[in-house]
Amino acid sequence: VIRTEKLTRAYSMGENAITALREADLTVHAGEFVALMGASGSGKSTLLNLLGLLDHATSGEYFLEGKPVSSLRRDELADLRGRRIGFIFQNFNLLARLSAWENVALPLAYRQGEFKHQDQLDRAREALARVRLEHRVEHNPMELSGGERQRVAIARALVTQPAVILADEPTGNLDSNTGVEIMRLLKELNAEGRTIIMVTHDASVARNASRLYHMRDGMLKEDE
Amino acid sequence: VIRTEKLTRAYSMGENAITALREADLTVHAGEFVALMGASGSGKSTLLNLLGLLDHATSGEYFLEGKPVSSLRRDELADLRGRRIGFIFQNFNLLARLSAWENVALPLAYRQGEFKHQDQLDRAREALARVRLEHRVEHNPMELSGGERQRVAIARALVTQPAVILADEPTGNLDSNTGVEIMRLLKELNAEGRTIIMVTHDASVARNASRLYHMRDGMLKEDE
Numbered sequence: 283v284i285r286t287e288k289l290t291r292a293y294s295m296g297e298n299a300i301t302a303l304r305e306a307d308l309t310v311h312a313g314e315f316v317a318l319m320g321a322s323g324s325g326k327s328t329l330l331n332l333l334g335l336l337d338h339a340t341s342g343e344y345f346l347e348g349k350p351v352s353s354l355r356r357d358e359l360a361d362l363r364g365r366r367i368g369f370i371f372q373n374f375n376l377l378a379r380l381s382a383w384e385n386v387a388l389p390l391a392y393r394q395g396e397f398k399h400q401d402q403l404d405r406a407r408e409a410l411a412r413v414r415l416e417h418r419v420e421h422n423p424m425e426l427s428g429g430e431r432q433r434v435a436i437a438r439a440l441v442t443q444p445a446v447i448l449a450d451e452p453t454g455n456l457d458s459n460t461g462v463e464i465m466r467l468l469k470e471l472n473a474e475g476r477t478i479i480m481v482t483h484d485a486s487v488a489r490n491a492s493r494l495y496h497m498r499d500g501m502l503k504e505d506e
Numbered sequence: 507v508i509r510t511e512k513l514t515r516a517y518s519m520g521e522n523a524i525t526a527l528r529e530a531d532l533t534v535h536a537g538e539f540v541a542l543m544g545a546s547g548s549g550k551s552t553l554l555n556l557l558g559l560l561d562h563a564t565s566g567e568y569f570l571e572g573k574p575v576s577s578l579r580r581d582e583l584a585d586l587r588g589r590r591i592g593f594i595f596q597n598f599n600l601l602a603r604l605s606a607w608e609n610v611a612l613p614l615a616y617r618q619g620e621f622k623h624q625d626q627l628d629r630a631r632e633a634l635a636r637v638r639l640e641h642r643v644e645h646n647p648m649e650l651s652g653g654e655r656q657r658v659a660i661a662r663a664l665v666t667q668p669a670v671i672l673a674d675e676p677t678g679n680l681d682s683n684t685g686v687e688i689m690r691l692l693k694e695l696n697a698e699g700r701t702i703i704m705v706t707h708d709a710s711v712a713r714n715a716s717r718l719y720h721m722r723d724g725m726l727k728e729d730e
């Protein structure tokens with residue numbers, strides 16, 4: 283369902299170029315659970331942002347469900363991003379002026395007219411209950427702990443029931459017990475048929491996946 | 507050097523009150539290295555923010571270097587906060603429009619006229635080199651990875667050579683190797699005589715400390 287060929291992302295800064303991702307070849311089949319590890323700054327978030335259509339590559343190609351992403355129009359990309367992909371950001375990306383449930387319902391609210399207010403609230407409450415935050419539904423991000431914000435970000439990624447879940451350090455701010463619960467949730471979702479690509483620094487978290495990749499200085503390599 | 511008596515922090519939300527910290531009694535002597543663990547939402551950041559003078563308690567008292575904090579004037583508090591305490595935030599709190607080195611130099615820049623521009627740049631570069639970011643000095647936060655931002659936040663906390671370092675999840679976004687390097691740095695600083703209070707979810711990180719506290723539903727308890 284996901285295939286990249288020599289995917290590259292470089293940034294130019296003055297006269298220097300920083301190649302954050304170098305010719306990455308990745309193949310993930312529908313329903314797989316893939317983990318990605320590597321040192322800080324090695325290019326993991328860069329790859330994940332490309333896969334989530336949040337960024338565009340400098341060169342190389344990315345095929346999502348068979349379609350080359352570079353040939354898609356802006357509205358087609360936006361549609362794929364909104365309907366097929368759930369993204370858990372490393373730094374959460376919550377909106378400070380919205381409550382937890384409104385943040386979670388945002389992907390639904392974006393789909394003009396498709397979900398009534400009560401529908402959005404019900405689905406958001408349900409997603410928040412799955413990450414044990416039913417008692418924080420009305421809090422806004424500044425009134426939540428670090429791990430609570432992370433869980434809101436997780437709930438938001440799940441509310442559209444996406445085919446592909448891209449998780450960037452989903453347990454980085456969680457105590458080990460809460461982390462285990464989140465991994466159990468991700469395994470359930472994977473068992474339902476959803477494809478999961480997860481970046482993590484924690485080897486015990488990576489063990490939940492069926493395949494492991496490593497990144498080093500922008501280069502991707504599968505573990506045997 | 508740090509002592510709290512029945513320190514309490516509650517938030518009122520409509521008719522409900524959330525007691526994030528309940529009557530915490532903590533004693534830390536100069537030069538100690540204390541770790542604090544506990545579930546997500548248990549009150550760790552709340553306690554650390556009170557210790558760092560970033561928040562004020564609802565009741566109870568906090569004695570910093572013998573002085574009851576509730577009796578200090580605003581300028582005295584600001585002075586203590588700027589000179590004696592280095593704070594590593596769980597969510598980094600970097601300024602998006604400043605480069606890494608400018609973010610690190612901010613605590614020095616605040617001390618009107620004390621540090622010339624070149625002085626600030628030198629000290630910031632040195633602090634960034636200690637966290638292995640000498641090659642990212644001019645990047646601004648949006649051009650840095652999650653772990654790089656965390657390391658900028660760490661460097662900023664150290665640039666004033668503080669007597670007390672309060673670290674909230676200092677390795678949450680770091681791969682294990684980089685995490686080990688940061689812990690080695692903190693142990694060095696502790697060996698130099700600085701007091702460290704560190705919140706962490708990682709038992710192997712907590713092991714670097716000489717004392718361990720646990721928090722649960724706002725209640726603080728020392729491990730025996």
Ligand SMILES: Nc1ncnc2c1ncn2[C@@H]1O[C@H](COP(=O)(O)OP(=O)(O)OP(=O)(O)O)[C@@H](O)[C@H]1O
Nearest residue numbers: 293302322323324325326327328649651652653654
């Ligand atoms: N906009 C940008 N301009 C220049 N360099 C950038 C930019 N964004 C990222 N980088 C650099 O690209 C490299 C890879 O970043 P990336 O965020 O992918 O790392 P990562 O593997 O996710 O790291 P971490 O584990 O710390 O989150 C980093 O060294 C970073 O400094």
Ligand SMILES: Nc1ncnc2c1ncn2[C@@H]1O[C@H](COP(=O)(O)OP(=O)(O)OP(=O)(O)O)[C@@H](O)[C@H]1O
Nearest residue numbers: 425427428429430517526546547548549550551552
């Ligand atoms: N401004 C606020 N208003 C209401 N409740 C709040 C506010 N700030 C924090 N809380 C609540 O206080 C509790 C403790 O928060 P705190 O940030 O101290 O937790 P923590 O132990 O640091 O958690 P984590 O490990 O997830 O970072 C949380 O349940 C949170 O929802």
Ligand SMILES: [Mg+2]
Nearest residue numbers: 327372651652
């Ligand atoms: Mg990252």
Ligand SMILES: [Mg+2]
Nearest residue numbers: 427428551596
């Ligand atoms: Mg916290």
